Amino acid sequence: MGAVSSRCDAGHQHSGSDQNNDHTPIIEDDDGRKQSSSGGHRSGETVPCPTCQGTGRIPRGQESKLVAVIPCNDQRLRPRHTKLYVAVSVGVCLVISTLVLFFLFPRSVLLSPVAVKSSLVYFPDKYVLIDITNVLNITNNNYAPVQAYNLSVQALNFETVVGTVSIKNVTSVRPRSVTTYSFLIPVNLTDPNLNNYCKKVSLPVHILYLHLQMSMTIYYLAHYEQLSLETYEFIDCGANSTTPHQMQTPPP
Template identity: 75%
Template sequence: MQLWLETTKLRETVHCPTCDGTGRIPRGQESKLVAVIPCSDQRLRPRHTKLYVAGSVGLCLLACGLVLFFLFPRAVTLSPVAFKSSYVYFTDDSVQINITNLFNITNNNFLAVQAYNLKIQAINFEVVVGTVSIKNVASVKPLSNQMVSFMIPINVTDPGLSNYCKKTSLPVHILYVHLQISMAVYYLAHNEQLSLEAYEYIDCGSNSTKAHNLHPQAP
């Protein structure tokens, strides 16, 4: 019976063409052989594959989110702070006033901001009485404020207003000035134009170093 079973097995099998049934292969043919692995072999289904893929995708999304969070453009604001001082000079037919003001630049970005091309117009009763232009203003650090000081030369040539400022009988000579301010900023590879309007009052008859707040234009 056993001999019959062995004979049957021999009939159903063939010799390995590379090893001739010896279980060994000739030396030098290792690189020419191909191993056939069944689809059900666990080696084709490594553990934690889904975990590795999900972790890689999660890390990529986190990195993209952090880049967008830190590089997303945020607002840069320009706001008035205070009147600092004024110095008055009388001429025969005019009044020259040098006004120094402070304003604040707020940078809400995670990168530095370059402020440039500051332009200010001083207007009194719809008449431009002074202008100033500054090319390089300041470099504002990330998430910080920068205080900037500027001086505006105002020339009052109207005869009535000039006489009013020169009157010695008046204790105070109030002159209201409307400031129109514009400034360009550069950050995150793009430019932005900022504008601001504010009102202030000064004594056009004498020097003043008494600081007071500027009043932004009502919305």
Template identity: 60%
Template sequence: MSQNKEKGKRRLSKWMDYGTINGEGEWDLCPTCQGTGRIPRGEEAQLVAVIPCSDQRLKPRHTKLYVSISIILCLLTCSLILFFLFPRSVEVSQVTLQSSMVYFTTDDVEMIITNKLNISNQNFVTIQVHDLDLQALIYETVVGNNKTTNVTSVLPRSEKTLTVVTTIHITDPGLNSYCKSTSFRIHTLFLHLQLTIKVSYLSHAEQLSTDTYEYIDCGTNSTIPRPTT
């Protein structure tokens, strides 16, 4: 008899842990576990656990340290990206004359001049150089033109030299007589060159231009480079 009473007390104590007292002084079983103390399988996703505020799981250690490190890493990454991808200057140096060849015809004077220019890329990415337009003028009159669509590409943090060949036709009667005259030892012409070039990189495009002046001899078959600014 005593053993049965002890078992009854244990069951009653177990029900009391999961039950509530109604108005009649009777105990009701827990609607979740039905007094078994275990959650039925398949109902875990439908139940909500209540955690007390004093639970250490709600107070993770070194939270401020982890947040600060994350912010610093994000700022450092953004700074590096901006440093390497920020557009820098692309410079075109002065056009210099390398050579000129003169050919006399019955009606005009034809000259083939070769110029060189340097393109300096200060960016950390490769740039594409295209749409080169070089105009040669004598006394504000266009006497030669060179247009090139696809020119070249320049590697990051490097410099590249371009060679531009332009054909000049002098049809003015006065200049023809001057260049073909044997009365002058030196037949100097003042040549004005206008250069326009486009570069593109990182979805960014810009146009560069420069003007330069050169002395050429239209009476001989060669000219010593004497560029002026």
């Protein structure tokens, strides 16, 4: 019987020691931490974490409210090749912006006369009708296509308007190219003196002086421009002519 009680006592003592071990805190209290750290640090050099409360874990729901502090000598604050990356990025941006400005910068579109292609003369009773075919060059110096609209031409003979023509849709000019465009302008001579002059058979050549005033609207790179041109031409109003001859630019 005595042996049994001794074993029970031993078991009771063992269970008591287990209960004492169960109540032993995993993380020491403040005094214990200060005493344990006294060998490496003096008392007062360390303080407990105010946010995690000594547990070493962040409370749930406070992840967005806490701020992590990184030491100044942490390598993450000094990434490698930072200057190289910044220089390459700036260089690429400069190259792209330069190319965009180079290709999209508006350049001139020129309208220039070429020649009188032909002139066909008709002799009704009281006037002279001449169908004149002119040739123009439209030069596009841009890296974008150009659309030409609303070509308006007025023919004058000594300040008298003798013919007009208006064309809405002219042509399209490809980038960095020259397009030749032909148009016909009817000239009606109703003046009696001009009528007699052009119909006079005794004259070998009937020179008619015309002053052409042209205007045209172009569209390119999201904006419109107005082009104008003045030129002179001489035709034979007494006979048909299908031989092209050059037009003349006005005097300065």
